[in-house]
Amino acid sequence: MIVADRKKIPEIRDMIKNHRRVLLVGCGTCVTVCLAGGEREAGIIGSALRMALRLQNRGDVVVDECTIERQCEDAFIDLLAPRVSDYDAICSLGCGAGVQALAERFPKMPLYPGLNTQFMGILESQGVWTEKCSGCGNCRLGEFAGICPITRCAKRLFNGPCGGSRDGKCEVHPDLGCGWQLIYDRAVNLGILGRFERIVPPHDWSTGLDGAPRKVVREDQCIAGLCSRT
């Protein structure tokens, strides 16, 4: 899932303080699960913002909350559309995709992000999320014993480890497991260590973000014609 965390209240307060009526929009999917921007968090952030604004003599700014199931899909944004005309700005508690989906849908509405979108990752333990995938568009997990060298090696090495791997830890941070140690450990368990005797050729980065925003098209699903959005 997409993992995010909230911005500090003063930062959000200062983004919205010159508006009159602000709708704080939570999202019921990824950011609910990572406890950053779901219905409950929208309530907490909304209440905190109202107080913070009052303490800056901007108690006249109205902040209301609502949460939709998914901010990154028009079908769900539809449910929000009737309310939006009552406001002069939206603060989204969705991930960056959610914020931009709302911005596309409401062209005249100023849009502010209430969260910092962090990464694609997993719930490591209660309250702890860690990054696992960088969305490179050309997944190589099958070659690396199911552990992503792009995301989990701090230097994105394809032929690791580097000389900084010590006692299973990465030199970049003492708490960080060396991605390549993890790859080797799993490769031993799987009996595939031998494959690392050959040099892995450079990765094809052309499928990644460096070119331009990417698009996935499933033509059989495009019943309303090919891709209305660019």
Add this chain to the structure above:
Amino acid sequence: MNDEPVILAFCCHYCAYAAADLAGSMRLQYPGNVRVLRLPCTGKLEVNFVLAAFERGVDGVIVAGCLEGGCHYLEGNLRARRRVERARQLLVEIGLEPERLEMFNLSSAEGTRFAEIATTMVERVKRLGRSPLRPDTKRTEHGIQEIGRQAEAMLAGEKR
């Protein structure tokens, strides 16, 4: 009267609420401006309840749960302590003094301790001064009742 602080105490049914009751039966003196709100367990306390209280203008909030290790639901009070910490961080970001909120642990037999806690918080809040978010005591009292109704509904197992 309007300058008297208003303090809301979220009290666990099994300990602090009983202790507050005991303080009453023991005829102990404690400040009358502490409003006691019963929760089934402090683990039921959500950060938004605390913020709702401050937003409605209370000057201080007490969260009172069982002694650590003594929670009827095993770790409700430990969770509450974390949430109180988080709410205090939010108070700082909002611009309110985090000392306005504190969690205490006590047993149902500690009527005297409850009275002490109430006195401590009232004195502390008096030092800090009235909450800048309480222009109108009546509305604050009304807000507390509203939060109380939600807590009661929760206790009765009703859907909010």
